[in-house]
Amino acid sequence: MTEKRFHKIQQVVSRRQKYLTIVLENIHDPHNVSAILRSADAVGIGKVYLIYNTCKFPKVGRVSSASANKWIELVRFKNVRDCFNELRKKKFNIYSTYISESKKNYSLFELNLTGKIAFVFGNEHEGVSDDVKRLADRNFLVPMYGMVQSLNVSVTVAVCLYETLRQREIKGKYDKSEFGKKELKEKLNYYLKK
Amino acid sequence: MTEKRFHKIQQVVSRRQKYLTIVLENIHDPHNVSAILRSADAVGIGKVYLIYNTCKFPKVGRVSSASANKWIELVRFKNVRDCFNELRKKKFNIYSTYISESKKNYSLFELNLTGKIAFVFGNEHEGVSDDVKRLADRNFLVPMYGMVQSLNVSVTVAVCLYETLRQREIKGKYDKSEFGKKELKEKLNYYLKK
Numbered sequence: 294m295t296e297k298r299f300h301k302i303q304q305v306v307s308r309r310q311k312y313l314t315i316v317l318e319n320i321h322d323p324h325n326v327s328a329i330l331r332s333a334d335a336v337g338i339g340k341v342y343l344i345y346n347t348c349k350f351p352k353v354g355r356v357s358s359a360s361a362n363k364w365i366e367l368v369r370f371k372n373v374r375d376c377f378n379e380l381r382k383k384k385f386n387i388y389s390t391y392i393s394e395s396k397k398n399y400s401l402f403e404l405n406l407t408g409k410i411a412f413v414f415g416n417e418h419e420g421v422s423d424d425v426k427r428l429a430d431r432n433f434l435v436p437m438y439g440m441v442q443s444l445n446v447s448v449t450v451a452v453c454l455y456e457t458l459r460q461r462e463i464k465g466k467y468d469k470s471e472f473g474k475k476e477l478k479e480k481l482n483y484y485l486k487k
Numbered sequence: 488m489t490e491k492r493f494h495k496i497q498q499v500v501s502r503r504q505k506y507l508t509i510v511l512e513n514i515h516d517p518h519n520v521s522a523i524l525r526s527a528d529a530v531g532i533g534k535v536y537l538i539y540n541t542c543k544f545p546k547v548g549r550v551s552s553a554s555a556n557k558w559i560e561l562v563r564f565k566n567v568r569d570c571f572n573e574l575r576k577k578k579f580n581i582y583s584t585y586i587s588e589s590k591k592n593y594s595l596f597e598l599n600l601t602g603k604i605a606f607v608f609g610n611e612h613e614g615v616s617d618d619v620k621r622l623a624d625r626n627f628l629v630p631m632y633g634m635v636q637s638l639n640v641s642v643t644v645a646v647c648l649y650e651t652l653r654q655r656e657i658k659g660k661y662d663k664s665e666f667g668k669k670e671l672k673e674k675l676n677y678y679l680k681k
Contacts, residue, residue, distance in 0.1 A: 301634075302634070305632065305633055305634050308632040308633075324518055327639075328638075328639035328641070328642055331635050331637075331638055331639060331642070332638060332639075332642055333633075334633030334634055334635045335629075335631040335632065335633045335635060335638060336632065336633070337632045337633065360635075361633070361634070361635045363634075364633065364634040364635070402653050402656065435529075435649070436652065436656070437529040438499065438502040438529065438530065438531045438652075438661055439499055439502075439525075439527075439528030439529045439530070439531065439555070439558065440495075440496070440499050440528055440555070440557075440558040441525050441528045441529060441554075441555045441558070443525075444522075444525055444526060444529060444645070445521075445522035445525060445526075445641065447522070447639065447641070447642060448522055448525070448526055448641060448642065448645040451638070451642040451645050451646050452645055452646065452649040455629070455646040455649070455650070456649070456653070458630065458632075459596050459650070462596065462630070467632055
């Protein structure tokens with residue numbers, strides 16, 4: 294390993310966001326999942342939660358030459374309740390994007406995204422499940438001013454994650470790690486072995 | 488046509504951004520182009536410029552059920568110079584995303600995107616051409632803190648356009664049209680015939 298590569302990995306580890314993650318619920322298109330993992334890696338997400346109970350998690354290895362999946366830990370759950378319990382244990386606020394008829398629909402750009410945030414994104418056709426709608430802490434929308442009613446899911450994910458990055462940059466969240474020294478060392482070793 | 492549909496079209500037309508556009512240079516994957524057109528429509532772009540001289544503009548009709556291409560005017564150019572001349576006539580500032588070795592690489596989030604902006608995005612593998620690099624007014628980067636070196640191009644476009652939307656919302660650019668009354672009426676008629 295070159296010194297340059299070691300330095301790169303060290304820097305990436307120090308910028309991983311302890312309190313930012315995404316949950317993918319039955320997103321099935323490998324192009325979408327591949328693009329989403331690349332975006333997640335880019336904003337400093339090291340762990341992604343998967344809930345796949347109506348379709349299979351796609352094979353992404355062959356789609357993207359960028360292979361972000363190598364650098365992201367995937368954690369699988371069979372249902373929404375178990376996944377959300379795990380997230381709540383870690384004090385995450387769970388935000389999901391859908392139109393609610395009873396609750397206030399926040400705009401993405403109204404949200405404070407500098408805290409402990411887990412975003413949930415649903416299947417290309419169905420959106421998030423009723424369980425997610427019932428159990429998430431907050432629903433929000435990405436504003437749209439055109440004729441088309443929806444964005445590509447990998448686009449929605451990226452827009453949410455980059456608004457989060459923008460807010461976190463201002464707060465200096467990429468300058469100082471929220472992981473402890475021991476955790477950082479473990480992560481570094483894990484990445485160096487990849 | 489229902490009253491609801493008429494109202495929707497009227498609203499979309501009034502929110503179209505006279506001074507925001509994108510240029511696609513040889514982006515060849517139909518999934519990408521389809522996702523890009525949906526994002527463009529969503530942020531109020533009514534006209535997209537195309538420079539396709541090393542590959543063909545893909546057929547997007549069958550990819551996306553959302554068919555944003557119906558609502559966006561596509562203007563074709565054979566080379567960068569002609570396209571940029573046209574944009575400059577209309578007073579657009581031309582911003583392109585690539586890493587410059589000689590000029591300052593701005594971050595997307597440093598840019599003021601409330602003026603007359605044309606973003607140029609390049610081919611999936613090659614990025615933007617040397618002509619674009621030479622002739623664009625400014626180069627900038629979408630910040631990335633991960634292992635992977637690049638984002639999917641449709642993701643990059645969406646992140647740029649939604650930062651633009653965010654800034655323009657604050658400035659009230661979706662509340663009051665920059666098109667004149669006559670232009671708005673022509674646009675409305677054009678959309679109603681679709």
